[in-house]
Amino acid sequence: MSTENIVKHLRVLWRTDRIIADIKLRHLLAGMGLRAFAALIAAFGLLMLELSAYFALVQIWSAIAAAAILGVVNFALAAVLLLAANRPPSGRDIELANEIHDASIEALQREACALQAQVAGAVHHPLSTVVPVLIPLIAIIVKNLRSAAKGSAAGDATASRGVHS
8 A cells, every 4th residue: 555556546547537538539429420421311311202202192192191191200210310329339448448447446445445544553553653663763873872882982992091001
């Protein structure tokens, strides 16, 4: 558990969110462009079919019945087209991005739990966080005191030799 891991997981999470949004946006833009072009062509084709069907139906039925029948057929065609346009995007890339996103969320949650446990442990046992810092510090102080004691002992020995000589 470290802040580096948390930052790493946040970066992965941000990148996968960006990839997912990019995939969905590309799918949306491609779909909308194709739908608009198809709608334009279909409008002209439908207009011609409507006109020919109307002229054919007027000879069999009245003008009102012909227009009503064509209206019902148009609504049925529109419903079929809307159902086809609203299907979800399929592809392995969006599934992979979602898997990475979920794994990143899980790892981030584990790191957050570990950090919470560490902070809670530090609050409950403040000496446990200070002891790892104090032990090397005490060792350095003892070492310095020993070297100072040896230096003063050597200086005393030299001074006593000078007095006895």
